[in-house]
Amino acid sequence: xxxxxxxxxxxxxxxxxxxxxxxxxxxxxxxxxxxxxxxxxxxxxxxxxxxxxxxxxxxxxxxxxxxxxxxxxxxxxxxxxxxxxxxxxxxxxxxxxxxxxxxxxxxxxxxxxxxxxxxxxxxxxxxxxxxxxxxxxxxxxxxxxxxxxxxxxxxxxxxxxxxxxxxxxxxxxxxxxxxxxxxxxxxxxxxxxxxxxx
Amino acid sequence: xxxxxxxxxxxxxxxxxxxxxxxxxxxxxxxxxxxxxxxxxxxxxxxxxxxxxxxxxxxxxxxxxxxxxxxxxxxxxxxxxxxxxxxxxxxxxxxxx
Numbered sequence: 001x002x003x004x005x006x007x008x009x010x011x012x013x014x015x016x017x018x019x020x021x022x023x024x025x026x027x028x029x030x031x032x033x034x035x036x037x038x039x040x041x042x043x044x045x046x047x048x049x050x051x052x053x054x055x056x057x058x059x060x061x062x063x064x065x066x067x068x069x070x071x072x073x074x075x076x077x078x079x080x081x082x083x084x085x086x087x088x089x090x091x092x093x094x095x096x097x098x099x100x101x102x103x104x105x106x107x108x109x110x111x112x113x114x115x116x117x118x119x120x121x122x123x124x125x126x127x128x129x130x131x132x133x134x135x136x137x138x139x140x141x142x143x144x145x146x147x148x149x150x151x152x153x154x155x156x157x158x159x160x161x162x163x164x165x166x167x168x169x170x171x172x173x174x175x176x177x178x179x180x181x182x183x184x185x186x187x188x189x190x191x192x193x194x195x196x197x198x
Numbered sequence: 199x200x201x202x203x204x205x206x207x208x209x210x211x212x213x214x215x216x217x218x219x220x221x222x223x224x225x226x227x228x229x230x231x232x233x234x235x236x237x238x239x240x241x242x243x244x245x246x247x248x249x250x251x252x253x254x255x256x257x258x259x260x261x262x263x264x265x266x267x268x269x270x271x272x273x274x275x276x277x278x279x280x281x282x283x284x285x286x287x288x289x290x291x292x293x294x295x
Binding site: 017023029038041 | 234
């Protein structure tokens, strides 16, 4: 960062100049290094968030063996793709089928599989979601834009510190031949909580 | 540092919560990620706890709620390093030009 004086295509903003001054001084004091900063930025930007979960789901859609392993031991299958960490223990994947729609809630607080889904959305932590998803899941899902047909059973899973659920949505129709990365892009965070269908 | 993405950082809530879109972090420019990382490094190096930074971040946001998040973050980081005696405001001003 310190050798780009005069090489910037546009003038630095005031805050950019202050950020750069901080980095230069902290580097000179030996408190930070460019290499450390790069590693942190990469970890924050790429290694957490719903993309990890989407990759898990897409892999399960294209690889029946992986799908079986995911349903048998979610944490181990998630770890196979390199995801995990303190809140990644005890991940259980529940599979949507034409007959069953799964949805996840944490009735006590906001337990959530961070390593695959990132931060929980605000509504996930709200008391109305936590109580109504247990009492009247079909009505609440419809209000959230997720209509579940009457003949489809809704299963509500209560996450806890011991078990954190991840919904494996049904693969969308007409996606034969679509690549794994493209499939992952179809998987939303909400689909993996069970309040949307991909 | 054993864990780069520390839970107490990514789980901040309220005004100090990291800006996200559909759960993924949003950085509008590279310097924003760099000031995020610097705060982690300073807390670690000085033997502080994350709350020492978070309190200053909340105060910086409260002082100017319309200011973009990572500008408040930079202000909080400046306060932290100055109060920790790592650098002086004069050094920073001189360097920032």
